[in-house]
């Protein structure tokens with residue numbers, strides 16, 4: 001990916017950039033193994049690599065610094081994002097931390113007021129001690145965003161669709177505002193995936209993922225990634241990936257590559273099922289509000305239509321009878337498993353106020369106790385709707 005200062009003889013992967021997303025997902029970064037012809041990439045478990053002579057090696061020297069299975073995943077992700085580089089980490093949180101290594105004491109991060117709670121927790125709980133200032137902003141309000149951005153703003157951190165309230169943020173409009181200062185726009189694209197939304201093309205500087213979610217797609221691996229086009233930033237993060245050391249295991253990389261092959265077909269079904277589930281909930285008497293950008297009455301519907309291919313599989317809703325009712329519903333579904341996380345083939349349901357977002361209770365990150373969040377899986381949608389109908393009764 002990058003020119004190294006040492007002779008680096010890593011094989012260049014076949015360039016599939018003229019092919020469509022689905023094709024790139026199957027082939028990019030996954031050239032057949034030259035020694036065996038294996039059509040599936042091998043899992044390379046070596047922690048160290050023999051040098052041909054002092055300072056001469058085949059592109060890999062130590063497993064933290066670089067690993068061929070990780071390279072396959074990174075090449076694949078860059079191909080799917082149509083970006084110049086991608087780097088992978090042991091978790092989405094580790095990927096976010098690598099981005100935070102850009103910050104100096106006194107720097108400010110503008111953070112969405114509806115956000116993955118771990119991102120908020122690390123900034124406010126840990127990085128505040130190092131003089132990093134975090135300010136919560138409603139990025140849906142462009143005037144508020146313009147007013148909030150200042151000379152010390154180094155990062156503008158956006159998630160869209162947001163978590164857990166499923167709001168839509170206009171990436172191109174925020175990029176426009178960030179460009180007027182020195183701030184870098186980071187988009188956490190975990191909910192949308194590169195199949196549904198390409199933030200770099202909309203003006204973002206960096207995209208991050210929890211690959212644990214839709215990219216892995218089977219609830220069996222934890223991982224993260226950063227991707228972008230700026231080569232100096234890429235080189236910086238590659239150094240930090242090695243220096244901080246939160247790298248993914250070769251097996252985790254292999255599982256993530258396997259998951260990514262089917263990303264497009266899985267996302268199509270996630271979107272189709274979520275739309276049907278959202279429409280069902282909209283008509284249900286026990287339900288107060290439904291948050292799904294595919295619904296025409298969703299306030300972000302028009303922006304989502306413009307910047308996304310489809311609306312993803314995350315649906316949130318509030319119930320009329322408050323916390324007790326919400327608690328009963330999430331405990332009564334059978335197909336929708338009561339669990340945190342999202343993006344796997346199986347449907348999950350949870351109560352953000354008491355589960356994923358409990359660490360933001362009492363802060364500016366607004367999470368209602370009436371709110372239920374669902375990750376709609378790829379099961380038969382009639383079965384899913386029947387399960388919800390029974391739980392809501």
Ligand SMILES: *Cc1c(COP(=O)(O)O)cnc(C)c1O
Pocket residue numbers: 091092093094116118159163188190191209210211212213222223224
């Ligand atoms: C899960 C998640 C993260 C954190 O990723 P991990 O892999 O759990 O560390 C960050 N952002 C979003 C939107 C997430 O859903």
